[in-house]
Amino acid sequence: MFHNLSRRDFIKNMALTTGALGYWSLSGCNPGTSSPASFNMCGFAAPGLDRVRVGVIGLGMRGPGAVERLSKMQDVDIVGLCDIRPEGVHTAQEILKKHGRAPAREFTAGPDDWQNLCQMELDLVYIVTPWQWHVPMAVGAMKNGKHAAVEVPAALDLDGCWELVETSESTRKHCVMLENCCYDFFELQTLNMVRQGVFGELTHAEGAYIHSLVDYMQPEGDKEIYQGNWRIQHNLKQNGNLYPTHGLGPVAQCMDINRGNRFLHLTSMSSQQAAFTEHARQTGNLQFADLPSYRGDMNTTLIKCAKGQTVLIQHDTSTPRAYSRIHLVQGSLGMARKWPRKGICLHSDGHGWLTDERMIEVEAKYQHPLTKTIGDIARKVGGHGGMDFIMDYRLIYCLKNGLPMDQDVYDAAxxxxxxxxxxxxxxxxxxxxxxxxxxxxxxxTNQPLQIVDVNPELLPVQAVVEAGEQMKDPK
Ligand SMILES: NC(=O)c1ccc[n+]([C@@H]2O[C@H](COP(=O)([O-])OP(=O)(O)OC[C@H]3O[C@@H](n4cnc5c(N)ncnc54)[C@H](O)[C@@H]3O)[C@@H](O)[C@H]2O)c1
Structure with a gap:
């Protein structure tokens, strides 16, 4: 696809191959800024469901993992599968077959066929497509009377954020962003420690998405890794933090954002870019070398909260450095940090990092109930070490049992x-x-997210997870 293209052709080609990018400019002005909320979705519980019927849109690198996880839950039926590439739907049907599930109806007739899936009889549309499709698909699902679960980030512009909010409120359908990092084991433990006052009054947090994706964003020759190479297109057009929610979600929950606190304003700065084109030069993939419009390698954003706290969020997907979401939370009585190495400091223990023995004690004392209840099975099923399964399980559990969502549309926005x-x-x-x-x-006045738990009898896990069956983690 990029073979033998000049740099100019390459960039022009990027624009032409993004059919859906038009959705960005088509969304209207901020509808929600001047009008009062029609309904408050925070704490809203939809009527419970005997079985949860799901349609999945987007079966590339990430989507089939969701089909796998959802297939392990007894009261879930995957009834619709949609992708513009039939091979993704085929892969997903094979997963259903492996789990003894009935085949799902297929939607592969082009970029708008997802609209037909949204009209099926189902309860939840699970959206795992490139970023530019998230808003139209989630809005389409809700307008057709379905709950929407949408991958991160839920929207790319403020109009899209407001459109999600307005649609969720007016349809009274959930719009849940699939921020799996809120369900990682240490993040849940941190939240539990915050709720129990272990860190005192919170003052500052840090999060990040530092993950070198250069090999994924620089396919050789005509190859595609991301479908249509959508990820590099965004990186060529916008300079900022394009993927903030993995770092931000867990610390926003600790700080009660939208539930007693809120983000007020932010300031952001990007470095120059060097690592992205250096990688292209080193690998001889010269179509990606010397791209002046590629965003800065490192973006750093600082957010001020209504209750006084500061939140630092970083984004770097080019630099050859170790993976990190930082996940640092600090308060008047101590702090926790996950990367580069898990550590906790507590006023009660002096100023240094807790010893390994104390870390084990603290973990035992403050382990989140969710990981106590379903952590073992989640680790066996896998998906980023288990957090993906905990997220999906909690999503379906809440829908089935008529409970409010852990993440609502205001969090997504x-x-x-x-x-x-x-x-x-x-x-x-x-x-x-x-x-x-x-x-x-x-x-x-919205209430903070509680320390939630589940009763596995209310949503049995169907399949015995065999050793070695653990899913491969997608990017
Ligand atoms: N939460 C996480 O940890 C995590 C990890 C990876 C990816 N993601 C998110 O998942 C989403 C998908 O990422 P990916 O890596 O699977 O990308 P991908 O390119 O591998 O897959 C996207 C799929 O969507 C399909 N698609 C595109 N337009 C469509 C349309 N109009 N109708 C139906 N299908 C369409 C593509 O054919 C492709 O199969 C992204 O939003 C990404 O940010 C999240």
Missing amino acids: AWSSVVPLSIQSVADKSNSMDVPDFTRGAWS
Whole structure:
């Protein structure tokens, strides 16, 4: 696809191959800023369901893993599968077959066939497509009376964030962003420690997505890794934090964002780019060398919260450095940090890192109930070490039992809004950008996310997970 293209042709080609990018500019002005909320979705519980019927859109690198995980839950039926590439649907049908499930109806008739899936009789549309499709697909699902679960980030611009909020409120359908990192074991433990006051009054947090994806974004010759190479297209067009929610979600929950606290404003700065083109030169993949429009390698964004805290979020998918989401939370009585090495400091223990023995004691004392209850099975099923399964299990558990969602549409909007606001700030000499109050004032009375648990008898896990069956982690 990029073979023998000049740099100019290459960039032009990027624009032409992104059919859906038009959705960005087609979404209207911010509808929600001036109008009051029609309904508060925070704490909203939809009626419970005997079985949860699911349609999955997007079966590339990540989607089949969701089909695998959902197939292990007894009261889930995957009834629709959609992808513009029939081979993805075929892979997913094979997964259903392996689990003794009935084949799902297929939707492979082009980029708008997902709209027909949304019209099926089902309860949840699970969206695992490239970023530019998230808003139209989630809105389409809700307008057709279905709950939407959408991959990260939920939206790329503020109009899209508001459209999700307005649609969820007016249809009273859940719009859950699939922020799996909120369900990782240490992140859940941290949240439990915060809720129990172990760190005192929170003052600061840090999160990141530092993960070298250069090999994925620089396919050789005509190859595609991401479908249509969508990820590099975004990276060529926008300079900011394009993927903030893995680092932000878990610390936003600790800080009660949209539930007693909120993001007020942010400032953002990007470095120059060097690692992305250096990698291209080193590998001889010269179509990616010397791309002046590629965003800066490292973006750093600093967010101010209504209760005073600061949150630092970084994004770097080019530099050859070890994976990190940082995950640092600190308060008046101590702090926890996950990367580069797990550590906790507590006022009660002095100022240094806790010893390995104390870390084990603290983990035993503050392990989150969710990981106590389903952590073992989650580790066996896998998906980023188990957090993907905990996320999906909790999603289906809440839908089935008529419970409020852990992540609601305001979380999806506020966490995703860092994408456009960081881009605007970078373009404006790091000037401060206001973060909209997507709850329209309800944040001050919304209740914080509780320390939740599940009863596995209410959603049995069907398949015995065999040793060696653990799923491969996608990027
Ligand atoms: N939470 C996580 O840990 C995590 C990990 C990886 C990816 N993701 C997210 O998952 C999403 C998909 O990423 P991926 O790596 O699987 O990308 P991918 O390119 O491998 O897969 C996307 C799939 O969507 C399909 N698609 C594109 N347009 C479509 C349309 N109009 N209708 C139906 N299908 C369409 C493509 O054919 C492709 O099979 C992204 O939003 C990404 O950010 C999240």
